[in-house]
Each structure stands twice: as structure tokens, then as C-alpha cells.
Amino acid sequence: MWKHLVETGFLGTDRKQIQKDQLPEQLLNQLEKVDEQDKENHFLTLLSFAQYYNESGEVAKKYEGEVLAEYMEEKRFEIPHSMQLIFSRINNLDTSFTKTKLIHLWLDLIIKKEQVVGYPLFKDLIKFGERKGVEIKDKITKVLSRNTLKACMQFHQVNNNWIATPISEEGWYTGKMAERKSYLEYLLGQDIPKAIALLEEAWPQETLNNKVSLLNTIFEKPSESLVPFLEKLYDNEYQFSETEKEKQREGRAILSKILLMFPSSKLSQETLQQLVPCFTKRALISKLKWKLNFPKEQSDGFWNEKSMLQKYGLDINGFMPHNHSTKEEGWMAYFIQYIPFQAFADALNTKEEHIINCLFDSKELQQKIKYADGVESMFINELTHKVRFYQAQSSVKLVQAFIERRNHNDYELKDILFSLQPDEIEELIVKNNIYRTSINIMCNYSSEVPDLNFSYSLSKKLLQKIQRKSEDWRYGVSTDQLGLILSKDILGELEIINKKVESMTLAKDMSHDAKEEDLQTWKNKIYIPIKEVIEIRTLLEEEEELVTE
Amino acid sequence: MNITEEYIQSIAPTTTAFSAGKKLSIPAKWLSYGKSERGLWGELKGSGKKPYRTQIDTVDFAYKCSCPSRQFPCKHGIALMLLYVGLDGKVEEKDEPEWVKEWLDKRTVKKEKVTEKEELTEEDIAKKNNNKLKTEAKRFAEVKSGIEELELWLKDMVRIGFLELPNQRKKIDALSKRMIDAKATRLSNWVRSYAELNFNNEQIWREEALKTTARLFLLIKTFNNYDQLSPLWQQTIKTLVGWNQSTKELINDPEAESLEDHWLVVGQETTERDGITTQKSWLLGLQTNRKALILSFKTNYSNFDHSLSTGMLFEGTLKFFPSITPLRAVVSKQNFNLKELEVLPDFIDNMNEIYQLRAETLKKNPWELEQLVCLKSVQLVLQEKGSLICDTFQNYIPIEDECPEDVLLNWYALEGSSPAHIVGLFRNGKLLPLGLFNQQKYLKL
Numbered sequence: 001m002w003k004h005l006v007e008t009g010f011l012g013t014d015r016k017q018i019q020k021d022q023l024p025e026q027l028l029n030q031l032e033k034v035d036e037q038d039k040e041n042h043f044l045t046l047l048s049f050a051q052y053y054n055e056s057g058e059v060a061k062k063y064e065g066e067v068l069a070e071y072m073e074e075k076r077f078e079i080p081h082s083m084q085l086i087f088s089r090i091n092n093l094d095t096s097f098t099k100t101k102l103i104h105l106w107l108d109l110i111i112k113k114e115q116v117v118g119y120p121l122f123k124d125l126i127k128f129g130e131r132k133g134v135e136i137k138d139k140i141t142k143v144l145s146r147n148t149l150k151a152c153m154q155f156h157q158v159n160n161n162w163i164a165t166p167i168s169e170e171g172w173y174t175g176k177m178a179e180r181k182s183y184l185e186y187l188l189g190q191d192i193p194k195a196i197a198l199l200e201e202a203w204p205q206e207t208l209n210n211k212v213s214l215l216n217t218i219f220e221k222p223s224e225s226l227v228p229f230l231e232k233l234y235d236n237e238y239q240f241s242e243t244e245k246e247k248q249r250e251g252r253a254i255l256s257k258i259l260l261m262f263p264s265s266k267l268s269q270e271t272l273q274q275l276v277p278c279f280t281k282r283a284l285i286s287k288l289k290w291k292l293n294f295p296k297e298q299s300d301g302f303w304n305e306k307s308m309l310q311k312y313g314l315d316i317n318g319f320m321p322h323n324h325s326t327k328e329e330g331w332m333a334y335f336i337q338y339i340p341f342q343a344f345a346d347a348l349n350t351k352e353e354h355i356i357n358c359l360f361d362s363k364e365l366q367q368k369i370k371y372a373d374g375v376e377s378m379f380i381n382e383l384t385h386k387v388r389f390y391q392a393q394s395s396v397k398l399v400q401a402f403i404e405r406r407n408h409n410d411y412e413l414k415d416i417l418f419s420l421q422p423d424e425i426e427e428l429i430v431k432n433n434i435y436r437t438s439i440n441i442m443c444n445y446s447s448e449v450p451d452l453n454f455s456y457s458l459s460k461k462l463l464q465k466i467q468r469k470s471e472d473w474r475y476g477v478s479t480d481q482l483g484l485i486l487s488k489d490i491l492g493e494l495e496i497i498n499k500k501v502e503s504m505t506l507a508k509d510m511s512h513d514a515k516e517e518d519l520q521t522w523k524n525k526i527y528i529p530i531k532e533v534i535e536i537r538t539l540l541e542e543e544e545e546l547v548t549e
Numbered sequence: 550m551n552i553t554e555e556y557i558q559s560i561a562p563t564t565t566a567f568s569a570g571k572k573l574s575i576p577a578k579w580l581s582y583g584k585s586e587r588g589l590w591g592e593l594k595g596s597g598k599k600p601y602r603t604q605i606d607t608v609d610f611a612y613k614c615s616c617p618s619r620q621f622p623c624k625h626g627i628a629l630m631l632l633y634v635g636l637d638g639k640v641e642e643k644d645e646p647e648w649v650k651e652w653l654d655k656r657t658v659k660k661e662k663v664t665e666k667e668e669l670t671e672e673d674i675a676k677k678n679n680n681k682l683k684t685e686a687k688r689f690a691e692v693k694s695g696i697e698e699l700e701l702w703l704k705d706m707v708r709i710g711f712l713e714l715p716n717q718r719k720k721i722d723a724l725s726k727r728m729i730d731a732k733a734t735r736l737s738n739w740v741r742s743y744a745e746l747n748f749n750n751e752q753i754w755r756e757e758a759l760k761t762t763a764r765l766f767l768l769i770k771t772f773n774n775y776d777q778l779s780p781l782w783q784q785t786i787k788t789l790v791g792w793n794q795s796t797k798e799l800i801n802d803p804e805a806e807s808l809e810d811h812w813l814v815v816g817q818e819t820t821e822r823d824g825i826t827t828q829k830s831w832l833l834g835l836q837t838n839r840k841a842l843i844l845s846f847k848t849n850y851s852n853f854d855h856s857l858s859t860g861m862l863f864e865g866t867l868k869f870f871p872s873i874t875p876l877r878a879v880v881s882k883q884n885f886n887l888k889e890l891e892v893l894p895d896f897i898d899n900m901n902e903i904y905q906l907r908a909e910t911l912k913k914n915p916w917e918l919e920q921l922v923c924l925k926s927v928q929l930v931l932q933e934k935g936s937l938i939c940d941t942f943q944n945y946i947p948i949e950d951e952c953p954e955d956v957l958l959n960w961y962a963l964e965g966s967s968p969a970h971i972v973g974l975f976r977n978g979k980l981l982p983l984g985l986f987n988q989q990k991y992l993k994l
Contacts, residue, residue: 005759006755006756006759009707009710009711009755009758009759009762010710010711010712010755010759011710011712012707012708012709012710012711012712012713013707013708014708014709014710015710039707039708040703040704040705040707040708041704043707044703044704044707044762044763044766045766045770047759047762047763047766048763048764048766048767048770050763051759051760051763051764052763052767052911052915055907055908055911056907056908056911056912057908058904058907058978059901059904060899060900060901060903060904060940060944060945060946061944061945062943062944062945063930063937063939063943063944063945065930067928067930067939067943067966068966069928069965069966069967069968070965070966070967071964071965071966071967072965081637082637085635085637088554088635089575089635092571092572092574092575119959119962119963119992120555120959120992122962123955123958145962147961147962147963147964147965148962150961150965151958151961151962151965152958152962154931154958154961155954155957155958155961157958512598520594523577523578523594524578527577528575528577528578531577532575532577
């Protein structure tokens, strides 16, 4: 009936007549009083009645499919209100890095407490995780209730990329190269005998490319226990042959670098035997104990291209001693970069610092600094590289020597500082009075800062330093990252400094606006961000203590 | 003051204002802040010489700030509310500073003045009534002439056929404006709804056009019979045609229906038309099972009344505008906010009851297009094309196409597809879920 009326209305009463036989009796009775001659009025009245007749008679449809009642029960409790407030405070911080770092702590705590993030906070949390790495994404999925996680998957808020693939032995056998490397890296940190066993088992079936990849992984995490395995490879598969492939040379080059790092290796000992004659003792009155004499290139023997290629995989086309004027200098630079100074010292029966002094300060080794005044060691790049990237070889002495002698920039110093243990970093900052540089490094390279917790005295010193030149931060980034590494007990001192800044600014001989600007810079760029982060850390610690209790 | 961050976000004029307010909500950023039994205030350093003074009337929700921003609430107002939420309400109680006391006192005096009745002489009353009758008669004539034109157009459309409707946009626009001139503003909206049909989907627009025509024609016919209608029906028809309902008159009307209950705000919906944003707040009386609709309007010069937000539960009195099916109301007394649901409303557990309810409502008022329903043990059935809500008898109602995906995500996250107690809005044969009851709490979806 309704369909018929819609069709009639669509075409118009001029073109289509109402077919009364399609209308129910009740409606026809109602229409009796309406004049049929006024066709439009008759139709509209009928339409109105029919619409209500139709709507009043509607019933619900039956669902033909199966209605499943799925709800995944959750045994974990929801986080308390106090934790929700902490999330809100973290999410309100200035820098993404600090937020991420604190969210990690917040998530770790929830995971430890075996709690879940409920409705509606889970949505903010997912939004937070959207542009973050898999590590944080994975933790987020762990704090969602099973049902919420299912819903988020269903509505494509979360997908499989949010869940970190667990590092497993299965990944070593069946995974892609990235997974295999991850597992090897994990084993190199946890269980070296197992790593060796797996490598020995798999090695014969690996392609040349894969072997280079695996050797590179070992190079990133070298260990003395691997020396016998690596020496076996070096002595057999990677022995030089005239018909060798490029990947074999590449493999030998990596193997050599690793073996040179360990004085127990045959290669290291053989090499040191060749290097020892290059060092001669100076006159006793000299501050420098040792002098380095460059060898002459030999047509046969150790110091020539052929030997370097055969022993160390150094290809003259690929090995670019670009900072050195002769091949001998370049080769020497290579050995300096990879052989630990303690090994040099032991071979020469002297102290490590004498070797460091020789290489940094020998007059014969000084060259003009590029694009600047002054001179520096010709091995400065190798020394820098050694300090920055080979943590195993780095030592406080070497870093100290570097800081004293190298006209370093923040970028270099950052790598050097972070190559040390946390307590060594603190010691070095204090010893070298590099407070302001350290503040800059901590704020500008925050993503690379290791987990630090400075002592009260260093925290106080850093705050005083930053306060003295707080106006420098007017156009700078927020300092909230400092809140992550300063002592939590420093809040009282921070308040004292704040009061001091307020009174000092008022006393300054400058315009009201300038005073205001200085004060606002201090408040908004330093005082409030640092205070906020330390307070959040304290709250998280209090929550953690509740768990322990 | 029972507010949440979500609520503050919903009343913020823009997301930027909310973010800016959030940044300022750190306690250390405030020079001072405090609260009293009736207010919350704070001083914040801004770009001006003097600090900005922000204050909130926590009893009869309102805010004021000395900053020059035209946004309402400004970022400082938002920040103060967020500060309060962030501190979990633990703001120190203090003596009100003079500037806070002055503002709050003024507001109290103003409220008292509003409630004081103006005393008029009999002569004044007669004169006033006489003027009112004259104005009414004039307006009635204007509306009538507008309606005659509308009826004529409908008859023309029936004669030539609605297939011509897509070509009638200009005429529809002109007719809609004519209705405004004739002071039949709500009829103008009905007319304009023809132009808003989705002409790309022929089957749907045909059906919708004829449904609208059926309702509109019945309304015209009823209006033409105005004199034969009961006073209550006359009032209902006038409202449907476009007569405004005065909140002030309603509050002062001692005969208006007044109902005290525990009122739960079950959902809110905003729509924008011609620069006016209308906010509908749906309320449920938990003890009486009465449903109510509260309208609030926002223009370039005024903002919504922010005293209601979804999930809010308060003990108070609503006054209902007279109608054959009284639904629209105003809050005449809001005593205090309740924290927990002590009673739950009556639920329907069979979808067919919604249709029965709908038929009963239509019988009383054929123009009542929306029906607020409380459903018990219904399940969400997610489907790629249009999800459904199913009862335990396998009866279902489709979910409104415009329902935001977020609503379904929330429901699914809270209850999965297991049976849930929900509140929804039934209209055009579909349901819009508004919220659900979960562990003695009502949660907005």
C-alpha cells in the first residue's frame, strides 16, 4: 500500500491514479468524507493517514544470524584515580621525549601492578601511542583489558604492528634476517655459549651476505668468549685467496676489527709485535715517554697493501685513510682505532696514559686543525671514534684526555659522556666543570641520554648554573628533560632558587616588560617544567612503594 | 562541583583553547587559587601587566575572567577547571577575595531579582493581555497566509509528481524564506528538509520526501482546524508551527507542570543551522521514569548553558512546557549532584515494546519524531554494512547510519557483544545509542 502511494506521489496524480483495491478498509472508511474530486487534497489526506497507519503498525525485524554474547572476562583491576591523574599530568608536559620516558614508567608500573587502563582513558592512551615506537605500543596493549584490546582491534585503533614480536629461538630458525639478528643480539648479551652453538650450527648453511650481517651483529656487541669461534672462521673460511669474493674480504675485515679489540686473540698479538718497534722511548727529561715512528712501506713483509688486504681485509679502494697523507699513517690510524690502549701499554710494558699522551701530544703527530686555528693530533678522528663508539675500549682516562685536549663540540662530547657509566659521567662533569655544556647536551640530545640520577650536589650545581643564565633559554627548548635526571630531593632547593629569581628580577634595573619577560622565561622554561617532571617522578615512586607494601 | 576533564573538553569553544587551558592547568603556573562553598577562583600571569582573574560560580555554574579573550570559556577559565580536576578537587578553602565576593554577591542579587514577582495593577494586566491578544491575532493571520502558500505548493507537487523535487531547489529556498517571513519558523525547517534530502539515493529520498509530506500536510490540516482544538492541542500546534516557548514565562507560571526527581543526563546532541547551534540534552527521571528534553542555544554572541553534561545526576525540579506530550523542559531547581545511581530506570527488554510505545506516542502526538528508550540486555551486533542492536528474542533495530564509530567502539570495549543495559534514541526506525549502565554507573558512549 505504502509503496503504491510513494509511486503515485512520485509520478503525480495527473499521471497515476490511486488504486483503491490496494488500500486497507480502515483507511478507505476514513477517506469517505474527503472530496474525491480534489485529487491532490484526497491524495495528501490519504498519504497522511497511511503514513501513521504504517508507522503505528511496524514491528521489529527478526535477526536471522547467530547473536554471539562475547565478553572476555578480566581479572585485573582498573588503575586507581590517582594513576589517571598522573597520566593527565604526563600528557601535559612540553616535550615528547619526556612524556614518552615517563609514560614508559607509568606503563611499567601498571604492568607490574597487574592492572588495566579502563574507559575512557584507554582512548587517550591509544592516541598517545599512535605515533610512538613498537616498544611503547606493545606496553599499551598489555595494559588494556582483554575486551578493550579486542574492541580496539575490531575498530582498527590497534593492529598487529602494535604488538612486539617476542625475541625467540623460533625467530632464529624461521624468522627474517632482522629477527635472527635480534635474537643473536639478545643471546650475545645473555648467553654467549648458546649464541656460539647456534652460530656454529647454522654457519655452513648461511649465504655470504647473511654471514656478513651476522658478523656485523657480533661487531656491535663483541665479547672475548667469541674469540675462538671467530679465529676459526678467520683461519679457515676467511683466509685470503686470490679468487675470493668481495663478501669474503668484507667478512675478513669485520673479523679483523673484532679480533684486534681483544688482546687474547692471535691476530691482536701478531699485530702488536709489528707495532711495538714503531714506538721508541724518549729522553727521560721529556714529559712524553714515547715517540711513534712511522714504518716505511715494505715491498715484502708487513707494511704493504698486500699484507693489509690479506690479514685485515683492508682494500686500498675501500679503505680510505682520508685524513692521512701516507698509507702508513692510514694503517697506523686503523690499528689505533681498534686495538685497546691497554694492549699497547702491556706490549710496551708501560702505562695506558703514556700511550694516550703520546698519541695526543707528540709534536711530530700534530697537524693544523681544519677550518680553525691551532694544532691537534693527526689521529684525533680515530681517537674520537674510539671514545665515542667502542664503549668496551673507552676509559675515564681516555675520555678525560679527550676532553682536555680536543676542541670538542657538544655533539662529540655527548657520545663521549654517554659511553661512560652513570657515576663516571657525574664525576667527569664535576672534574671538568662542564655544567653548562652538560645541561645543553641533556636538553638537546634528550633521546640519547641514558638513565641517570644525579646526586643532590650535582643537581644543585646544575640548577644554579642554569638559573644564572636563564635568559639564554628564552627561545630555547623546555628543560623538562632535566627533571628526569636531577635528584628528586632537589625540589626544596628549586623553590629557594625560584624565590631568589623572583626577588632578583624585581630588583633589576630594567623596564617592567623586560623584567616580566625574564621572569616568565625562568618560570615557563625552567622552573615549572623541571618541578612538574620531578613531582611526577615522585608520585610514580609513591605509587610503586604502594605496590611493594 | 562535579566536573571531569571530558566535560571541560566538551564545553571548550575550540580544541586549541582546551590545549592552551591544559598547559596552564599546572598549579605552579598560578599566582594564587582557592575555593569557597560557592566559588572557585585563581590569578594567573598573562601577557598583560596585571594578572588575569578567573572565577567560577560553582553553585549556579558560570564563569568570568578579566582577560580580553572573546572565547567563552576562555583558556584561563578552562585552565582553572582543569586545575581543580587535576588536584582531584583538593583546592584549599579560603576566604573569598574582594573581587570574587563582589561578583558572586551580584549574581545572587540578580537571581533573587529574577525570582521576585513584578506586581501589576488590574488595569496593567488588562492592558497587557489586550496587547498580547492583538499581537497574537496579527501573527496568526501572517502564519495562516504562509501556510496557505505551503499547502498550495504541496498540492502542486502532488499533481506534477515528486520526481520534480530535485529541480525545485530554488522554489524550496524561496518557500522556506517565506515561512520565516510568515513567522512560521519551524515550518521553514520542514520545508528546507526537502532540499537536504540525498538525491543520489533515489529509493531513500522518494520515501523520505513522502513521509515528510504526510506529516507536514497533517500539520497544515490541523492548523486549519485550530479553533476546534483543545487549548493544550492549540499550544502544541503553535509550537510545532514556530511559536517560541518562553523559558522565563514557564519558570514564572505556577500552573506549569513541575516534577522533582533524580535526573540523569543520558545524552546530548548538537546541531547547527543558520549560525545557531542547538544542544539537546536528554534527561531521565530515575524515580518517575519521566523523560525530558532540555534545549540550549549557542550563537556568535551567546554560549550554551553548560550546567548539564552527559552522565550528570542531580536532584532537582524540571518544569515542562505545556504540550499534548510534554517533553521539553527547563531546570527550575538543581539542588545537588548525586554521585551514584541509587535506582535504575524501567527498562524495555523486547524491541517490539519500542514499536508499541512508538504507536502510543503517535496516537497522542503524530509529530513526536524521537523516542528516548531504556533497553535491557541488548546486544551489539557488528556488521560491515550497518550494525544492529538485538534483544534476547532476536528482534533487532538497526543503528543509525550517522552514529559515530567511536560510540560503537566504546560500547564494544565496555561490554563486548554481551547483553548490556543501554539508553538510546529511537528515530526514523533506527536507534542511536547514547550511553550504558555499567556497575551502578551511567557511561556516555
